[in-house]
Amino acid sequence: MTDALDQYISGNLRKVDGWLTAFDARLIAALLRWQNANGVSGCLGEIGVHHGKLLILLQLAASADDAVFGVDLFEDQSENIDRSGRGDRQMLESNADRYGVGAAGLNLLQRNSLELEWPELRRLTGAECRFFSVDGGHTADITANDLAIADQSLTSDGVICLDDYFNKMFPEVSVGLCRFMQNADLAPFAISANKVFLCRPDFQAKYSDCLRASVGQAEHASDVDFFGYPTPVLRQPKGAYERVKTSRLARKLRDTALGEALKPLVRRVLFRQ
Numbered sequence: 544m545t546d547a548l549d550q551y552i553s554g555n556l557r558k559v560d561g562w563l564t565a566f567d568a569r570l571i572a573a574l575l576r577w578q579n580a581n582g583v584s585g586c587l588g589e590i591g592v593h594h595g596k597l598l599i600l601l602q603l604a605a606s607a608d609d610a611v612f613g614v615d616l617f618e619d620q621s622e623n624i625d626r627s628g629r630g631d632r633q634m635l636e637s638n639a640d641r642y643g644v645g646a647a648g649l650n651l652l653q654r655n656s657l658e659l660e661w662p663e664l665r666r667l668t669g670a671e672c673r674f675f676s677v678d679g680g681h682t683a684d685i686t687a688n689d690l691a692i693a694d695q696s697l698t699s700d701g702v703i704c705l706d707d708y709f710n711k712m713f714p715e716v717s718v719g720l721c722r723f724m725q726n727a728d729l730a731p732f733a734i735s736a737n738k739v740f741l742c743r744p745d746f747q748a749k750y751s752d753c754l755r756a757s758v759g760q761a762e763h764a765s766d767v768d769f770f771g772y773p774t775p776v777l778r779q780p781k782g783a784y785e786r787v788k789t790s791r792l793a794r795k796l797r798d799t800a801l802g803e804a805l806k807p808l809v810r811r812v813l814f815r816q
């Protein structure tokens with residue numbers, strides 16, 4: 544299981560279309576390994592699967608007894624009101640067959656999550672959730688709705704992972720989480736490239752320590768106070784190209800003829816393209 548998970552993250556992850564960085568994938572793998580090592584059990588799944596980039600990772604990390612589920616509008620894209628991704632069941636199944644454990648082992652549900660209730664999902668999975676990713680519709684109402692389902696589903700030691708909280712293209716995701724957190728018994732335990740991770744307050748210190756320990760020093764930017772909890776901010780340090788691109792000189796040259804002319808050369812030197 545471990546090898547297949549590592550191989551997926553360092554290889555096939557990039558072949559599956561979607562929105563999961565390799566850095567976030569590594570963090571999620573660290574959490575799932577910690578759960579496996581500490582006897583945390585339950586189903587794993589996601590609302591908003593697109594082509595299965597994260598769902599395949601969940602399936603690779605799951606043990607034989609864990610159900611894995613995915614909920615998406617799939618072919619009902621007319622209901623995808625914020626145009627966040629575009630679920631495609633056929634593409635997902637073919638990716639799961641090629642890069643994961645296989646589509647046959649997935650519990651897939653075509654549904655607008657606004658019409659979904661936890662008891663229905665519970666009947667499908669047969670268990671509460673140890674890992675629930677919220678990445679479906681990106682409006683405030685859908686985010687709060689999906690977080691409520693995740694909250695109801697969660698084991699006492701489970702994890703919820705929310706996408707795009709800090710993405711300025713989808714500001715309503717943060718409205719949805721803030722609204723939901725007013726009455727929730729949940730604590731954030733990490734902020735990463737594009738995810739916010741939540742768990743029950745009793746597990747906040749354990750999970751945040753697990754992630755602090757899983758990254759290098761340069762990847763742990765700081766600890767911030769977030770909804771009243773000390774929360775590590777984890778990020779991938781900028782690569783050489785990113786550092787050059789955001790330098791003062793590059794900003795001065797941007798949109799000039801010289802800057803445009805230099806771009807291919809810089810790419811060639813840094814990426815050996």
Ligand SMILES: C[S@@+](CC[C@H](N)C(=O)[O-])C[C@H]1O[C@@H](n2cnc3c(N)ncnc32)[C@H](O)[C@@H]1O
Pocket residue numbers: 560561562563589590591592593594595596597598614615616617622623624627628629630631654655656657678679680681685
């Ligand atoms: C950003 S994509 C998900 C990306 C995916 N998690 C990944 O790993 O690449 C969002 C997905 O949510 C689905 N979606 C949008 N609104 C939804 C809704 N109301 N209910 C269920 N799924 C929805 C879309 O069809 C799309 O596949």
